Amino acid sequence: MISKNPQLGKNRELQHLLTTEGLPTSILLQILDTAQTFVGVTEREVKKVPLLRGKSIFNLFFEHSTRTRTTFEIAAKRLSADVFNLNIAVSAQSKGETLLDTVDNLVAMDADMFIVRHSQSGAAHLIAKHVRPGIHVINAGDGRHAHPTQALLDVFTIRHYKKEFHNLRIAIIGDILHSRVARSQIHALTTLGVPEVRVIAPKTLLPSKVERLGVRVFHDMKSGLKDVDVLMMLRLQKERMQGAYLPSSEEYFKYYGLTPEKLSMAKQDAIVMHPGPMNRGVEIDSAVADGSRAVILPQVTFGIAVRMAVMSILAGQPV
Amino acid sequence: MKIMSNISLPDAEVLFSRLVAEIQANHDKPSALIGIHTGGAWLAERLYQILSETCSLEPLGLLSASFYRDDFDKVGLHARNKPTEISFSVDGAHILLIDDVLQTGRTIRAAINELFDYGRPASISLAALVDRGGRELPICAKFIGTELHLPKEKNLIFDRDEQGQFYLRLEDNKGVPSSSTEDLTE
Incomplete structure (x- = not known):
């Protein structure tokens, strides 16, 4: 049975924008x-x-x-x-x-x-x-x-810098579990034909069965960032650090914070994106956020x- | 009244040459050309090559006017809408707008409105390959390739083939091609 997409009208034209999931x-x-x-x-x-x-x-x-x-x-x-x-x-x-x-x-x-x-x-x-x-x-x-509009501006930014979608390897990094941005990004990227979408996060910040969305899962930055064209950072919400999800923001930064050193594991011309607002020193280092590879302000x-x-x-x- | 029977549409290349000659013969030279997407942009590209040999022109401008149309509430935005690209200052410029088929004048009204959001041109005039009448606004072309009187329900389409040669064809309102030799009576 085909479920009715409430965003689309009689002629499959866009009437509301509610999610990137299922958008043609x-x-x-x-x-x-x-x-x-x-x-x-x-x-x-x-x-x-x-x-x-x-x-x-x-x-x-x-x-x-x-x-x-x-x-x-x-x-x-x-x-x-x-x-x-x-x-x-x-x-x-x-x-x-x-x-x-x-x-x-x-x-x-x-x-x-x-x-x-x-x-x-x-x-x-x-x-x-x-x-x-x-x-x-x-x-x-x-x-x-x-x-959905955050995901759309993200794919717009990717197309602006990378021209095509069909030859890209894209990594989404951080708190996938709580992130509506990540979900919308994954649906938009896979629909547009990006052949490899990766998620990089500790196990506690990944939804169970996330692979079903068509992504490859990595738990460490070194293997996850290899040959990546686009890095999509996610904001780590402060309240997550008080629960059982993470030991501390310092430890998170050590393993998952994007530093120039970790960025060097990706492709030489990889771009760095962030939906904002950024937590400098938690998910991203200032040297990267203000560096030449960041396209965070063009995203805005x-x-x-x-x-x-x-x-x-x-x-x-x-x- | 029978206005045209067994019509064969004029050769668009001949009309284009006529239009170029008319513009060249005119004493007042434009300082910038702006073509209206899509047909007007094709004409403007070729016209720019010819005119820039003899007079100094600003870089070619292309204009869509989609955001200024008065039928947005009825038809919405076209899916394949092309961006306006004007890389020079229109302030004080003598602009020649170029379009393929002039009919109601509504596109030209939209184009003029858009131009004024870029600045204040010294003058704007209009060149059209075909003036098919049916004006709904007080707009008049300074240069035209020809006048054609066609029944309202026929759309006159300006197009170009794979070699870049211009041609004209007719469609009815639903986009079905019409035979150009049928009896066209009003």
Whole structure:
């Protein structure tokens, strides 16, 4: 049985962006190609196009985030949309009913699009299923589940520097277990035809049966980084270091922190990426983060063009 | 009224030569050429090679106008949308916009709007290979290869073959090729 993909409409066109899982290659490429056309807009005198003039976009952040919210806001403003930021920090016990009531109220204020971040996996799906046709939802991170625009800006950055996907060996390094970014990256990379995606992490920070996602698993940096073209670092969240996952941040840095020495095990022209915010001295050494191989700040810049692309593709879909 | 029967479309290469001659004969020379994707960009590339031999031009500009179209709410973005590339300052430039088929004028309106987000040109004029009438906006080309009067439901497509030779063909609104010798009556 084919399960229905709630992101796609009748003609398999993108109606919501909830996850990179199950997105057809054609839609991934459409987003990347459209984003390429927006890169030029951000470089000119008037960094704005009138595409979404008159549309109301609500940034619905139930979990704190500065960078992601800001880049969505910039992207929407560069498309001439009206943007409303709602920071609704809620307790973990908050139930779906409250969420949908909030959404209904905003729909009554003529919202056209919701950008949703929530600590619970599936929050964006819930809203997407709830709203009427013509209202679009973008998942800006839900629990441990997905963060599709981060993964899309990552693959956009990879294509910018490496041109093709079919000849790459890519390593995702760090806390795969808790990372919605890693999950979204793996789905996007494998769909785009990257022949070898590796994950490098201690056993305690890997989901069980992670191989089923089509990745090769490594527990040490030396063998894991050999012949790698792209290193995708993950942020190690501080709260993980207090539990049973890791002994200490110093020990983590010793084995998994990316230093110039460890980077030298990868290919000479390998690039280093990080979704931010970085913990210098925990998952990445400053010498690497500020070094010539890091493309961490270009990732942020490309993130705006990618989010412009997603918003304008969604807003342009026929109802 | 019968406007054309047994029409055979004109040779696009001949029209292009005519357009080039018209532009060259004009006293006021442009300082920059900007072609509108996709057909206008092909024409502009060739025109640039010819004109840059005799006058000094800014690097060729290419423009998409997709982000400025007025039918976005109806048709959305094209999947194969090409980026605008203008590498010179448009401030004070005398710009010649180039498009393949001029009809409603809406693409040109969008293109002009986009250009003004790059700066303030001294002047903008328009060259089109074919003016097929049907204007919905007060827009007029300074140079045209020819005028063609065609039924509204026919799309006139400008294309180029593998050797880079320009040609014209007709499609109905659903994208089905039409025989160019059929009886075209209004």
